[in-house]
Amino acid sequence: MTMAWKKALVIMGAMTVLVWGGCGGGGSNGNGSGNVNTPASYHVSGAVTLNGAGLDGVSIGTSGATVTTDSSGAYTIAGLSNGSYAVTPAKAGYFFSPASIPVTVQGGDLTGQNFTATPDSANVVASSFTSGDEGWRVVGDAQGTSTLPTYRATGGNPGGYLEAVDNADGITWYWVAPAQFLGDDSSSYGKSLEFDLRQSTTQSQYADHDIILVGGGITLTYDTLPHPQTTWTHYNIQLTESGWKNGTADATRADFQTVLAAVTSLTIRGEFVVGPDTGGLDNVRLFK
Numbered sequence: 395m396t397m398a399w400k401k402a403l404v405i406m407g408a409m410t411v412l413v414w415g416g417c418g419g420g421g422s423n424g425n426g427s428g429n430v431n432t433p434a435s436y437h438v439s440g441a442v443t444l445n446g447a448g449l450d451g452v453s454i455g456t457s458g459a460t461v462t463t464d465s466s467g468a469y470t471i472a473g474l475s476n477g478s479y480a481v482t483p484a485k486a487g488y489f490f491s492p493a494s495i496p497v498t499v500q501g502g503d504l505t506g507q508n509f510t511a512t513p514d515s516a517n518v519v520a521s522s523f524t525s526g527d528e529g530w531r532v533v534g535d536a537q538g539t540s541t542l543p544t545y546r547a548t549g550g551n552p553g554g555y556l557e558a559v560d561n562a563d564g565i566t567w568y569w570v571a572p573a574q575f576l577g578d579d580s581s582s583y584g585k586s587l588e589f590d591l592r593q594s595t596t597q598s599q600y601a602d603h604d605i606i607l608v609g610g611g612i613t614l615t616y617d618t619l620p621h622p623q624t625t626w627t628h629y630n631i632q633l634t635e636s637g638w639k640n641g642t643a644d645a646t647r648a649d650f651q652t653v654l655a656a657v658t659s660l661t662i663r664g665e666f667v668v669g670p671d672t673g674g675l676d677n678v679r680l681f682k
């Protein structure tokens with residue numbers, strides 16, 4: 395990947411779709427009599443994975459069709475006529491291998507057109523907990539009197555993840571982001587914060603702030619719904635003022651940009667249950 399390519403990918407931004415190649419093919423073999431036959435249509439499908447797990451929100455483009463990968467990373471482009479196409483993934487902050495797949499549709503569906511994603515480390519701050527807690531801590535009523543989460547080497551999404559056990563002392567505990575997520579995050583405006591959460595039970599849920607972002611003397615809060623499942627649940631939070639609160643008021647663009655310019659604290663809610671429970675965290679990504 396050349397630097398020029400990196401810059402091009404950065405500029406494209408989220409949800410940009412590359413469309414090239416392919417003529418749509420097929421078409422009618424009209425005999426001039428007005429007997430119009432609808433061309434047969436086929437589909438091309440596959441999946442995008444990141445470290446072995448499905449990556450959602452990837453735009454998959456080809457001639458005349460654009461789809462987005464689902465929560466398992468899968469995609470299907472339907473309605474393709476016979477012809478040659480380039481199937482190309484795009485998502486801000488990632489590189490893909492291969493960058494594009496040339497396919498030829500000829501009288502049948504094509505499956506297994508798969509891509510693997512790699513975060514562009516120059517444009518994303520990430521914690522995937524491959525070998526340790528990466529500086530993450532907990533605050534609130536968890537882990538007894540310790541701020542250290544428990545590192546689990548397996549059972550994450552995939553690989554390692556963090557776990558913490560609620561003390562059930564009547565307050566809410568949070569995951570605390572390490573320094574690499576803090577400071578000047580101005581370039582994250584309009585991009586996203588992603589993470590995966592898991593909880594031990596979905597019973598007896600209660601409402602509270604789910605993300606707390608502090609900087610420049612302002613505290614902003616965000617409520618993510620629905621709450622996590624007992625399986626890994628992915629969140630993709632857009633980093634604009636939309637949906638964020640400054641106290642009880644809606645956050646303004648100025649509020650949000652003030653905070654991002656000098657972030658001093660980023661915490662993500664770890665417990666959702668009235669009573670004791672266990673929370674898990676994996677795959678935190680802040681796009682810049």
Ligand SMILES: [Ca+2]
Nearest residue numbers: 522550552554
């Ligand atoms: Ca992991």
